[in-house]
Amino acid sequence: xxxxxxxxxxxxxxxxxxxxxxxxxxxxxxxxxxxxxxxxxxxxxxxxxxxxxxxxxxxxxxxxxxxxxxxxxxxxxxxxxxxxxxxxxxxxxxxxxxxxxxxxxxxxxxxxxxxxxxxxxxxxxxxxxxxxxxxxxxxxxxxxxxxxxxxxxxxxxxxxxxxxxxxxxxxxxxxxxxxxxxxxxxxxxxxxxxxxxxxxxxxxxxxxxxxxxxxxxxxxxxxxxxxxxxxxxxxxxxxxxxxxxxxxxxxxxxxxxxxxxxxxxxxxxxxxxxxxxxxxxxxxxxxxxxxxxxxxxxxxxxxxxxxxxxxxxxxxxxxxxxxxxxxxxxxxxxxxxxxxxxxxxxxxxxxxxxxxxxxxxxxxxxxxxxxxxxxxxxxxxxxxxxxxxxxxxxxxxxxxxxxxxxxxxxxxxxxxxxxxxxxxxxxxxxxxxxxxxxxxxxxxxx
Amino acid sequence: xxxxxxxxxxxxxxxxxxxxxxxxxxxxxxxxxxxxxxxxxxxxxxxxxxxxxxxxxxxxxxxxxxxxxxxxxxxxxxxxxxxxxxxxxxxxxxxxxxxxxxxxxxxxxxxxxxxxxxxxxxxxxxxxxxxxxxxxxxxxxxxxxxxxxxxxxxxxxxxxxxxxxxxxxxxxxxxxxxxxxxxxxxxxxxxxxxxxxxxxxxxxxxxxxxxxxxxxxxxxxxxxxxxxxxxxxxxxxxxxxxxxxxxxxxxxxxxxxxxxxxxxxxxxxxxxxxxxxxxxxxxxxxxxxxxxx
Numbered sequence: 001x002x003x004x005x006x007x008x009x010x011x012x013x014x015x016x017x018x019x020x021x022x023x024x025x026x027x028x029x030x031x032x033x034x035x036x037x038x039x040x041x042x043x044x045x046x047x048x049x050x051x052x053x054x055x056x057x058x059x060x061x062x063x064x065x066x067x068x069x070x071x072x073x074x075x076x077x078x079x080x081x082x083x084x085x086x087x088x089x090x091x092x093x094x095x096x097x098x099x100x101x102x103x104x105x106x107x108x109x110x111x112x113x114x115x116x117x118x119x120x121x122x123x124x125x126x127x128x129x130x131x132x133x134x135x136x137x138x139x140x141x142x143x144x145x146x147x148x149x150x151x152x153x154x155x156x157x158x159x160x161x162x163x164x165x166x167x168x169x170x171x172x173x174x175x176x177x178x179x180x181x182x183x184x185x186x187x188x189x190x191x192x193x194x195x196x197x198x199x200x201x202x203x204x205x206x207x208x209x210x211x212x213x214x215x216x217x218x219x220x221x222x223x224x225x226x227x228x229x230x231x232x233x234x235x236x237x238x239x240x241x242x243x244x245x246x247x248x249x250x251x252x253x254x255x256x257x258x259x260x261x262x263x264x265x266x267x268x269x270x271x272x273x274x275x276x277x278x279x280x281x282x283x284x285x286x287x288x289x290x291x292x293x294x295x296x297x298x299x300x301x302x303x304x305x306x307x308x309x310x311x312x313x314x315x316x317x318x319x320x321x322x323x324x325x326x327x328x329x330x331x332x333x334x335x336x337x338x339x340x341x342x343x344x345x346x347x348x349x350x351x352x353x354x355x356x357x358x359x360x361x362x363x364x365x366x367x368x369x370x371x372x373x374x375x376x377x378x379x380x381x382x383x384x385x386x387x388x389x390x391x392x393x394x395x396x397x398x399x400x401x402x403x404x405x406x407x408x409x410x411x412x413x414x415x416x417x418x419x420x421x422x423x424x425x426x427x428x429x430x431x432x433x434x435x436x437x438x439x440x441x442x443x444x445x446x
Numbered sequence: 447x448x449x450x451x452x453x454x455x456x457x458x459x460x461x462x463x464x465x466x467x468x469x470x471x472x473x474x475x476x477x478x479x480x481x482x483x484x485x486x487x488x489x490x491x492x493x494x495x496x497x498x499x500x501x502x503x504x505x506x507x508x509x510x511x512x513x514x515x516x517x518x519x520x521x522x523x524x525x526x527x528x529x530x531x532x533x534x535x536x537x538x539x540x541x542x543x544x545x546x547x548x549x550x551x552x553x554x555x556x557x558x559x560x561x562x563x564x565x566x567x568x569x570x571x572x573x574x575x576x577x578x579x580x581x582x583x584x585x586x587x588x589x590x591x592x593x594x595x596x597x598x599x600x601x602x603x604x605x606x607x608x609x610x611x612x613x614x615x616x617x618x619x620x621x622x623x624x625x626x627x628x629x630x631x632x633x634x635x636x637x638x639x640x641x642x643x644x645x646x647x648x649x650x651x652x653x654x655x656x657x658x659x660x661x662x663x664x665x666x667x668x669x670x671x672x673x674x675x676x677x678x679x680x681x682x683x684x685x686x687x688x689x690x691x692x693x694x695x696x697x698x699x700x701x702x703x704x705x706x707x708x709x710x711x712x713x714x715x716x717x718x719x720x721x722x723x724x725x726x727x728x729x730x731x732x733x734x735x736x737x738x739x
Contacts, residue, residue, distance in 0.1 A: 098700050105489045122703050126490040209575060217595070218681045273595045274569045275681045283576065408702050419685055423595065 045111075045339045052082050052342040054335075055110040057089025059096045067362045075349050082342045089113065093328070097123070100331075104128055111343045114165055115331040117153045118221060118411070121403040123331055124156045130334040132160040135344045145369045146351075149398045153327035156403045162331035163347040166365045168295040169325045169398040170226060171390050172196075172315070176308040178203055178210060178290040187291070187312045193230065193259045196291070196315040200268035203290035213263065213291045214280035217271035217422045219415035225401065226293050227418055228324045230256035232399060233317045243404050244443060248414075249436040255317065257428040261421040271422040295326065296391040297364040303385065311387030313394055325398035357381065366395055409442035483709035489699075493706065500710035510711060512686065513694040516601055520690065521669035523605045524612070528665050529658065531609060532616020537646075539617065540624045550621070557614030565678025568607050569594060597687035600680055604688060607675060612668070616661055623657035624650070656730075663726040667719060691715050 045053045058068050065088065072086045089110065091099045097119045103109040104126050115123055123129060136143040143151065143160075150164035172187065179186050182203045187195070200212025216223040228238060236252025239245065248256070263269035270289060272280040281298055283289045285305040293314065302309050314323050330350070332343050349355060351368050357377040360367050367373045373392055382388045401407060417435035420426040426434075451458055483500055487493035504510050539550050556564070572579050572593035580590045594600050627650060635645045673692035676682060682689035682697070689697075691711065699708030 101489045123490065217684065219683050220681060270575060271595055273684050416685060419683060423684060425685060
C-alpha cells in the first residue's frame, strides 16, 4: 500500500468509540490482563526446546499481506528455531499508531510493528521500544548499506529503534496528453520552481476543467511533507538542532509559501480538500491535470489507467537537487532479549537482497539498500515501469523529517499555512508568522 | 452470609455477568478517563499528575473554544431542522396513498447508510471543481461554489448531509406517534368543526409532545457527538472551520499525544451530555405528572 498518503480510512464513529474504548479499557483493564497473563510465563516467548516465538503486526492487506506471508514462510523454512506470527494486527497501517499506543499502555504488545516514519519518535518515548544500537554495529548486518534516508528514519536520538520498512520519495509526474493538448514543452530534469509555476499556469484551462497541478489541502501530513524539499532547498530546515524552535521562520519558509500561494492565486492548482488525496490522482489519471508531485507508489495506478506519463525530479530554487523520503519503519519492541534478537534476525532477512526487491516491487516503493538498487532483480523491475528510475536515483539525495516526538506540533500549524496559500486566504508572510508562532509555542511547552 | 447476599443469594449469580460487563466496560474506563483528564499523559510514558490544570488550560484554549462553537452551531441548526423536517415529512406520509410503503422506505434508507459511506458520497457530489452539485447550480445560473473548499460553507454543508441522513429517523418516530393518536379524537375534532390547521394545532401537536421532547433530546445528543462525518469529509478543515469537540479530542489524544488533555475535553462533553440527559428525565417526569394530574 502507498504509505505516505493516508488512505481515506473509513473511520466511523464506531471505530472512534472503539479507539476510545480500547484507550480507556487499555489502562482500565490492562493491569488486570497483564496480571492474568503474567503468571503463565509466556512473556519471554522461549519454549522448552529453545524455539522463540515473535509477533509481528504489519498492517498490510491484499498484495502487501500476500508478499509478507510468502517472505515469512521463506524465513521459517530456513530458521526452525524462530516462529514468526505475522498478522495485520487487526488494523491497516493507517491506524497502527492508535493500536500500538493502546497496546503499549496495556502492556501486551507485539515484537515488531509497522509504524509510519513521522510517528516512531513518539512511540520510542516508551521504554518498551527496543534499543538496537548493539546490533546495528555488527558488520554482518551491513547497516550502512541501507540508504541514509532509510537509516535516519529509524534512528531516534542517535540510536536505531527499528528497521527501515519502506522508503519512497517525491518527484513530479506529468501527464503527456495534457502537455500536448496545451502545446507546452515537457519539463526537463533541471528546472526551477518558477518554471513549475509558469508551466502550471500555461497548462490550466478552466473552461475544460484542466488544472496545472494538484496539492492535498486537508492540512494533513500528505499536504505538509511536500513543502519540506522547498524549505531545505531555500536554506531552511524543519527544526533547529536542539529541537526547540522551527527553522523555516525566515526567508526559506516565506519563499516556499510564496511559491505555493502563486499557484493558488493563479488557480492553476487543484486543492484536494478531501482526506486521502485520491481525487487529485484521479484527476491526473483522467487527463485533467498536468503535473503532480508524487511517490513511486502511484505509478502502478497510472499504468493500470493507461495514463501517458513521464517523471522528472522536483524543481529547485538553487539548482541543488533535493527531495524528501517518506520512510516507514518496522519498530522493534522489547519483550526480553531472546525475542529482540529473534526479531532482529528476522528483519535482517526481510530487508535483505532478494526479499527487499520482492517487497519493494509489490509495495510500489524503492529498495531499502544500496546493494539492492544495484542488483539485477531490481534493475529488471525498474526497466519495466516508466519513471521508476528517476525515483530510484533521487533516493541518493533524499532527506527525511526529523525523528522527534514534537513533530506533529510543527506539522499541524504548517499544514494550516499551506492550506491558506492554496485557497489564497492569507498573505505568505501572515500565514508563516502564525504557523511559526503556534509551532514555537507548542515546542516550548514540550 | 444472609446479611451479605440478602434473601436470594442465587440472584447474584444471574446478575453477575452484566455487573462485570458494566463495571469493566463502562464504570472502570469512565473513572480511569477521569483520572487521565487530571494528568499529563501521552499513554506511552509515565503520567504526571496535574490536578485541574488541563481543565484550566482548556477554558483558555482558542482551538477548543472554536470546536465548541462549531459543535453548537451544528446542533442549533441540526436539531430544529431535523424535527421540523421530520414532522413535515411524517405528516405527508401519514395517509393512504398508492405506493406509500415505498415512499416511507425511501425516506428511511439514508438513515441506514453509514456515515463513512455518506461522507465519501457527498464529498464527490460537493467537489468544488468536478462535483455534480456545481453542475446543477450552473443550470440555474448560480456561480460555482467552494463547498468543502470554502471555510464559510463547510459546516453548513455538514448540517445538510446530517439532515439528509438523520431525517429518516425523525420521520419514523413521528409516524409511529401519529398512528398512536386515537381516531376518535380526530373524529370528535371534525364533528366540532375543526379544520386541518385546528386539528393539527389542538389535537395532533399536543399528542406528539412526548415524541417531540424525546426527539429533541436524542438529536441533540447525536449532534453534540458528531465525528464520523467530519472525519471522512473534511478532517476538521478547511482551515479548521469544522473541528467539532469529538474531533478535537481525537486530534489531541491520537495525533498530538496529549491524551490527558483530550480526556479533559471529552469529560467536558460528557458532562454536557449528562445535563442534557437529566433534562430529558425532568421533561418526562413533568409530563407524566401532567397526564396523571
